[in-house]
Amino acid sequence: MPLDNYGVWKAHPKRYYVERRGTRTPHLTLYFRNNGGPEFHAAINIKSGDQQESRLVYWVNEDMSGHPLVRGLSELETGFTRLDDQEPEPGGLRLDYIRGNLFNVNTGRVLEHDITGPNNDIIDVLVPKVEQAINEGAVVYIFGEQFNTNDGIHNVHMNQGNIPRYSGDDGVFQDGALLFHFPEADKWVGIFLAFASQAVHTSENDGHAISRVTWKDLLPGDLVENSVAIHKAVVDSFGQEEDKKQSVTLANLTNRKISLARWRIRNSRWAQQVLPRNAALGAKATKVFKVPNCPLSSDGDTITLLDRDGLKVAGVSYNSQQVNAETGEIDFAG
Incomplete structure (x- = not known):
């Protein structure tokens, strides 16, 4: 069945912690606050649990100011807004990597978790964006599934076209992502994450894979x-x-x-x-x-x-x- 408590959390990012080599299921943990009050956290996957293909796919849209999604997001109040009680349809706030045209598919990079060298793994490309958002006082919109404890959010990645082991989480218009709004420049930046083993084409009814083409197949080739x-x-x-x-x-x-x-x-x-x-x-x-x-x-x-x-x-x-x-x-x- 789809995610239980899908939504978007509008907040102010404060700090982060990243798990490097030696961790079985590493995450980047982003700590954030609403307008004051307690600290919450987002658990962002930076490596897949699939032992055969553990890489992630990373897209960044450096200018989302013109996307129809932005207007609705800017009107949200700070805090978590549940979205899975809304109809999963285009034009709403629910994200869908395949149906929402959120980024140029062909700009995606298939990246390892943590390897030697600059700008060649998911930590190298994700951390600078997070640091910039914190340093410049950006507002973050975190799409994913709220924890049952209500103290954070996870599944901040594509949530459809999964391998059989995780296909129970499949659904349409329930993908995770990070969107940053930089108030001073009035600039919107979107960061989108998927697992390299996830299918590129999914059913419009349940989000299950309907072809064998995965992101790792698509990005290097000409399909x-x-x-x-x-x-x-x-x-x-x-x-x-x-x-x-x-x-x-x-x-x-x-x-x-x-x-x-x-x-x-x-x-x-x-x-x-x-x-x-x-x-x-x-x-x-x-x-x-x-x-x-x-x-x-x-x-x-x-x-x-x-x-x-x-x-x-x-x-x-x-x-x-x-x-x-x-x-x-x-x-x-x-």
């Missing part, structure tokens, strides 16, 4: 996520009927023709445009597709491309400031 990109979109009708104006431009990144028959373009509310049976992209070609059944908000939205099997191929997010005021266009290729 489905690298085949087609979302290059442009027109998201405002400017007085015209939406079916005559709104569109998404797709680009084939490969040297072969790709059939797009029954592929789907989806917005954050899960409205979707199913592409026709004759839809295709030539090698290195781009093409514009009208999306009358998938309205795209000029206030900010996400656009996800799924293949005919429902596997995610590409995803982007945008805010109102990225929309060209004259044409309604957004260019994601730049």
Whole structure:
């Protein structure tokens, strides 16, 4: 069954402790407070319990200010907010690595726990971000599962597509993460962690793996996520009927023709445009597709491309400031 008490904790990070080599299941423990009061802690995995594949995957989104998620987070009160009593749907505060377009998948790094050398393990990349947040007085938003003792939070990582041993924790829209808001610069930074053995494609019903492709398989290679990109979109009708104006431009990144028959373009509310049976992209070609059944908000939205099997191929997010005021266009290729 999914996590029991999933939510987000808005707090002020104060200090941390990291467990290095010699620890069986090491964590980075982040200590934080609400507005004064007692100290709480987040247990952040920095090594997997899978003996065959113990590495983690690390993504960082250095500029999340335009993501639709930010507005809702900024309105939260300090403390833990339970989210698993809300509907698991796009547009809400519940996180989903596969469906939320929170980061560029291809920027992920598969990292060991603690090895000799600079910038080559999870401690090397995670600790500087945590230290920066503490030193600059950032506000942290910790997504995960609250302890039964209510004194902290864990499962601050992807919580779907697990290996069979941990598949009981699978679920959609219940992923963990760390988001930092730096008030002085008004900058939002997201840190996202997954286990290298977790599946890239999961069921929309229960979060169980629906393919054998894992993050360790995906990141070094050129699989489905690298085949087609979302290059442009027109998201405002400017007085015209939406079916005559709104569109998404797709680009084939490969040297072969790709059939797009029954592929789907989806917005954050899960409205979707199913592409026709004759839809295709030539090698290195781009093409514009009208999306009358998938309205795209000029206030900010996400656009996800799924293949005919429902596997995610590409995803982007945008805010109102990225929309060209004259044409309604957004260019994601730049």
